[in-house]
Amino acid sequence: MSSRHAAKNRYYEEYGDVFVFEHGNKTVGLLVCTPVDWGTYYIRFVAVLPEYGGRKLFQTLLPVLLDVLSASVVERVEAETSPSNLAFVHIMNKFSFNVTGTVLSERWGALVRFTRFLDGNSEDVFLRQFCTGVRYQTRAGNKNNQRKGGHHEEEIRSFLPVIGHRRDDGQMQAVDRQSTKCAAIQNLCDVYGLDRSACVSGSGDD
Numbered sequence: 001m002s003s004r005h006a007a008k009n010r011y012y013e014e015y016g017d018v019f020v021f022e023h024g025n026k027t028v029g030l031l032v033c034t035p036v037d038w039g040t041y042y043i044r045f046v047a048v049l050p051e052y053g054g055r056k057l058f059q060t061l062l063p064v065l066l067d068v069l070s071a072s073v074v075e076r077v078e079a080e081t082s083p084s085n086l087a088f089v090h091i092m093n094k095f096s097f098n099v100t101g102t103v104l105s106e107r108w109g110a111l112v113r114f115t116r117f118l119d120g121n122s123e124d125v126f127l128r129q130f131c132t133g134v135r136y137q138t139r140a141g142n143k144n145n146q147r148k149g150g151h152h153e154e155e156i157r158s159f160l161p162v163i164g165h166r167r168d169d170g171q172m173q174a175v176d177r178q179s180t181k182c183a184a185i186q187n188l189c190d191v192y193g194l195d196r197s198a199c200v201s202g203s204g205d206d
Contacts, residue, residue, distance in 0.1 A: 039075040
């Protein structure tokens with residue numbers, strides 16, 4: 001193994017949150033995220049098998065992830081994608097991510113950076129200082145949708161709650177399919193040390 005690959009493996013073992021989408025015994029997708037600092041969480045990449053591309057796995061998990069992160073000290077969630085990746089750009093717009101910059105690098109070329117502010121004050125500062133024209137994010141209906149999350153347990157498809165997190169021994173451990181309430185929420189509560197009852201109550205029973 002090259003030193004670069006060894007360094008990459010160490011990085012993901014130490015800092016990576018790996019969410020595994022499974023259907024039956026088959027892995028059909030991965031979502032990998034990493035913390036940037038104490039207040040910023042980064043969606044590093046998401047990949048789904050082509051035959052599962054229309055089932056909106058990432059879109060179903062994303063509001064769950066945002067709800068749990070907003071219940072902790074995380075202030076913002078960031079993601080980057082190519083300007084030509086219109087499907088991902090659409091998802092970012094749908095979940096009220098703001099375009100907060102562009103990045104040029106020799107590795108990935110041109111990327112658009114998106115930020116979802118989990119702290120309303122931070123978003124207000126960003127919009128006031130850097131945005132002109134119509135501010136869609138400030139519209140009442142859209143703001144309610146942002147804050148609520150709006151997902152229900154029945155919306156979590158049968159294959160979505162099989163989500164893994166890394167144990168202390170470095171192995172991936174899947175969530176029990178039969179866990180009460182939403183297994184995805186409970187797993188994220190465990191990862192971030194949050195109270196399970198608070199996470200479950202946020203799953204949207206009304």
